[in-house]
Amino acid sequence: MxxxxxxxxxxxxxxxxxxxxxxxxxxxxxxxxxxxxxxxxxxxxxxxxxxxxxxxxxxxxxxxxxxxxxxxxxxxxxxxxxxxxxxxxxxxxxxxxxxxxxxxxxxxxxxxxxxxxxxxxxxxxxxxLSEIQINVARYSNPLSGLPGNILIEETLREVLTYKEFSVLYIDIDSFKFFNDTFGFSEGDELIKETANIITDIIYTTDSKPSFVGHIGGDDFIAVVPHYHHEDLCNAIISRFHQSILRYYSHEELNKGYIPAVTREGKLENVPLVTISIAVVQNKDCELITVGQISKEAAKVKSRCKTIKKSVFLTHEDMKEEIL
Incomplete structure (x- = not known):
């Protein structure tokens, strides 16, 4: 808010x-x-x-x-x-x-x-200030303390009125396997740490009015009123990579995977957690509803998931790939 x-x-x-x-x-x-x-x-x-x-x-x-x-x-x-x-x-x-x-x-x-x-x-x-704090507390995610879906929806409606905006949909890849392997306690710590990284990068690197929210689970959202997303995304990815080092052994870090049980009950080598950032902008693209932003984000996010490393992509990147 x-x-x-x-x-x-x-x-x-x-x-x-x-x-x-x-x-x-x-x-x-x-x-x-x-x-x-x-x-x-x-x-x-x-x-x-x-x-x-x-x-x-x-x-x-x-x-x-x-x-x-x-x-x-x-x-x-x-x-x-x-x-x-x-x-x-x-x-x-x-x-x-x-x-x-x-x-x-x-x-x-x-x-x-x-x-x-x-x-x-x-x-x-x-x-x-008291009204804001009460409102934020009421609609915040209890794990991260970040604004939840009601405030996210309000923010996205407001964002649609901006001359320029970038919406960053951020999630942790292979998080379920991480949670199953290291336990819910470590999973919660990773969620909180990721929330802190995103908040710190967006609010301290960016001097313009911005917003960070927690959609739920390992999904986050950040909004900035401009198109200069590259440095923000690179900083988030870099800090995330530093933060996960303590969870893995040197051998696992060198290999780039850990043995984990899949949903089918099979033991497989699962990649280490990475982070994907789908960026949606109103740059050369008319977005007039929150639903359109979400739809565009889903497309970009799906493409991010096919890349087996931390990555950020915009819907403009997607258009270039098609061409």
Whole structure:
């Protein structure tokens, strides 16, 4: 679930830096619920006056007489937390909590193209974060902690509105044999480790808003709002290969397979676990429903499974093969 700070921002009272303190005093008195006022010059935020700090200044000895006839720029706080409306609220929350103690409860000022867009109070920010955490927990996969199918479906519907997107369907090949050979405990560990790898690669390598979900079992999904998937896929595959080394002996790693019992009850040499990534993009391809994305992914995934090593393919790769 991707919510940006602009989604919860609200319009707020603004004044010019030349506004007299007595005017600001009147505004606060006439609006008892108003926590703060943003000071702007040509719609660009340059200061903030929070009610509590403002009245504290006025309550000092001679404070009322000293400031009332003077301009607000003399008492406004210029140490602002100003963020673009497109910044995720989780990121804004971290920035807000890292402020100096005396500024922790100040407004977060939201801009768009460097112009005032609105404000978000810390109370509203905390409430929205709590809602997101409750919603994510309710619909998350209990093993990986990643968003499950309901949130995945919501995300894919939203993705269809993007100008550019890449959807990565990721699964572990030969996982059933791994599970049967090493046990469910090790199987669960591999699932969790794979989830951590994908999450780490997608959220730390990619600076743009992204999404990672757990479809179920050994199937995952990642979404990025662009077509630059190669480095992400290569990084996931590389990290996955490093992570599986501890499960196998040197001999098994050298051979590239382990003896395992098939569904038919036969003992066969089964390949070591690998990872397949089917990439679906709206590049030279009109995708207007979630079903179309899933259908394209199934085709690419099927081709990935025929390649006996970790691999990533796009539906464009499939077209080139046909040609």
């Amino acid at each position: 991707h919510i940006v700070i602009g989604d919860i921002s609200k319009e707020n009272k603004i004044v010019a830096p030349s506004t007299k303190c007595e005017v600001v005093y009147s505004i606060f008195n006439e609006n008892p619920s108003l926590e703060g006022i943003v000071v702007c010059e040509n719609d660009e935020p340059i200061g903030l006056v929070m009610r509590t700090q403002f009245f504290q200044k006025l309550s000092t000895k001679y404070g009322f007489d000293l400031f009332m006839k003077r301009t607000i720029e003399l008492v406004m706080d210029q140490d602002l937390l100003t963020v673009d409306y497109s910044v995720p609220i989780t990121e804004v929350s971290a920035l807000a909590m890292n402020r100096k103690q005396e500024n922790v409860y100040d407004y977060v000022i939201v801009t768009k193209q460097d112009r005032i867009f609105g404000i978000v109070s810390i109370r509203e920010l905390i409430i929205k």
